[in-house]
Amino acid sequence: MTDTPAHSAPGGSDQPPSIEEQRSELAETVSALAAKADVPTRVSNEASRQAARASDAVRERPGATAGVAGAVVAVLLVTLLLRRRRTRKAFR
Numbered sequence: 001m002t003d004t005p006a007h008s009a010p011g012g013s014d015q016p017p018s019i020e021e022q023r024s025e026l027a028e029t030v031s032a033l034a035a036k037a038d039v040p041t042r043v044s045n046e047a048s049r050q051a052a053r054a055s056d057a058v059r060e061r062p063g064a065t066a067g068v069a070g071a072v073v074a075v076l077l078v079t080l081l082l083r084r085r086r087t088r089k090a091f092r
Contacts, residue, residue: 017025036042058065
């Protein structure tokens, strides 16, 4: 076992931390835990960050964005046409 008491302050001093120091440390800890537990705010902040990243990417490469949008529209059209064909075959 160690010879130092459990309440000794770091740094070799034999005096325990003052009440104000302990309160300050506890307040910091509680604030950090509260911020970590506030999931809706964290999600909102992350969503805002991601939206800003996406809009920056669109501004930097408008041609690539248009190409991706065109590809999505093409895939949707092909999907709709294939579904329509299958539905017509089922009624024959």
